[in-house]
Amino acid sequence: MATERPHLAVIGAGPAGLAASLAAAAHGVRVTLIDSAAGAGGQFYRRPPAELGARRPAALHHRWRTWRRLGDALAARVEEGTIRHLADHHVWCVEPVEPVEPVEPMEPAERVELVVHALLGPLQEEPVTVRADAVLLATGGYEKVLPFPGWTLPGVVTAGGAQAMLKGGLVVSGQRAVVAGTGPLLLPVATGLAAAGVEVAALVESADPKAFLRRTVALAAQPGKVAEGVRYGARLLRHHVKLLPRHTVVAAHGEQRLDAVTVAALDTHGRVGPGTERRIACDTLAVGHGMLAHLDLAESLGCRIDGLNVAVDGEQRTDVPGVWAAGETTGIGGAALSLAEGHIAGRSAAARLTGTRPDPHTWARAARSRRRAREFFAALDSVYALPAHWTEQVTDDTVVCRCEEVTAGAVRNAVDELGAGDVRTVKLLTRAGMGWCQGRMCEPAVAGLAGCEQTPARRLLARPVPLGVLARAGDPEDD
Structure with missing residues (x-):
């Protein structure tokens, strides 16, 4: 019977x-796939609902064939009963039934029992629990946005938010946009908005094009990704999008909503060049400065964190028995890397739970794909570095949290006058990070302004939970 198989959440x-x-x-493993979205695919494969009647949803994506293959395979597995897909389930905690100690070095995971706590539905009020023999964390990442004067105006959105609106709702937030910040996400956002009929006045990228020349060996090892970038560049030219490399947004302007932004050139040290400012009229600013891994569940389980990523071994195992991690949560690297890591993690979990050995040829092929993708994105990370002196453009009256x-x-007063030397102390002195998002959005900015390193927050819960749900969480029911 399917229910007698080992169970992976x-x-x-x-x-x-x-x-x-x-x-x-x-x-040979029974799988429960739990996700907060209404449909599978994540941000990368986000699609409009069928009710919108999109005639060509593939037009907003690349690698659409990969999604079709994954989506069809998931549907087949759900129909046969080997995968249960729980959509619109918001996981707030994962805990072992019995306390377990992390292992060092990472040894083969012993069979443990873990309980996944989730909230069902858009109001997130109905509690759901799932018991499993192992858990695989594929919680993805979220955007990092640094503050600047005017960034809280209506019309200023994250780059990923603009893309999600377009992919998921076929809507745009304005008619004339500026896309700004740094990172590879800006290219598909700018081209997607332009293809949807938005006048993209400029793509403002703080990275220096010369930095790509210093990484030619690593970049050339992924010719498909290089060709993808060239295609994006061709689309920008076709839509007459002005590219402003080594520039940054220094301010957004408007009364009730955004009506213009000021951009300026950066010198070789990452400072704004005097007299280089220019004002660009727009009603939308899509801005992003890279990605951060979602660590909340891994932190609450006690997984070792390496920098700002979950630490894993060659099989994508964490140091907590029965817990694997894959994708952006182990390091930002795009869809191809996530697919490779996910495949390795799933095969490893199945082998450990069933006592079998993975096929060495398939394993080696996935490991090569993972290595190449990691090397490529390590090179991109060095290119898309934040401007070294971005904090100099943040005025004292700019809202950070x-x-x-x-x-x-x-924040500066807490450091200069009150002696704060880390994000936690700044939080205690100013309340920065004590609100609804619990610092997920403002921590990079607070750390930068405080001149200290951003460290994992070790949050107990991954999202806000009603007290009534917490009161009943001590006695989970079987899934």
């Missing part, structure tokens, strides 16, 4: 979670 239905679920199910309305001046 996969959290996150993006590329990594999908690949892991399919790999594990194909090798939007939840608690804490300004940059208050």
Whole structure:
């Protein structure tokens, strides 16, 4: 019977979670795939709902064939009962039934029992629990946005937010846009908006094009990704999008909403060049400065964190028995890397739970794909570095923590006058990071303004939970 198979809970239905679920199910493991979205695919494969009647949803994507293959395979596994897909389930905690100690070095995971706690539905009020023999974290990442004067105006959105609106709702936030910040995400956002009829006035990228020349060996090892970048560049030219490399947004302007931005050139040291400012009229600013891994569930489980990523071994195992991690949560690297890591993690979990050995040829092929993708994105990370002196453009009256309305001046005062030397102390002195998002959005900015390193926050819960749900969480029911 299917219910007698070992049970793996996969959290996150993006590329990594999908690949892991399919790999594990194909090798004798019963899988429960848990995701907060209404449909599988994550941000990368986000699609408009059928009710909108999109005639060509593939036009907003590349690698659409990969999604069709993954989506069809998931549907087949769900129909046969080897994968259960729980959509619109928001996981707030994962805990072992019995306390377990992390292992060092990473040894083969012993069979443990873990409980996944989730909230069902858009209001996130109905509690759901899932018991599993192992858990695979594929929780993805979220955007990093640094503050600047005017960044809280209506019309200023994250680059990923603009893309999600377009992919998921076929809507745009304005008619004339500026796309700004740094990172490879800006290219598909700018081209997607332009293809949707938005006048993209400029793509403002703080990276220096010369930095790509210093990474030609690593970049050339992935010719498909290089060709993809060239195609994006061709589309920008076709839509007459002005590219402003080594520039940054220094301010957004408007009364009730955004009506213009000021951009300026950066010198070789990452400072704004005097007299280089120019004002660009727009009603939308899509801005992003890279990505951060979702670490909350891994932190609450006690997984070792390496920098700002979950630490894993060659099989994508964490140092907590029964817990694997794959995709952006182990390091930002795009869909191809997530697919490779997910496949490895799913095969590894299946092998450990069933006592079998993975096929060495398939394993080696996935490991090569993972290595190449990691090397490529390590090179990109060095190119798309933040401007070294971005904090100099943040005025004292700029709001840094939007939840608690804490300004940059208050953060600087906590450091200069009150002696704060880390993000936690700044938080205690100013309330920066104590609001609804619990610092997920403002921590990079607070750390930068405080001149200290951003470290994992070790949050107990991954999202806000009603007290009534917490009161009943001590006695979970079987899934």
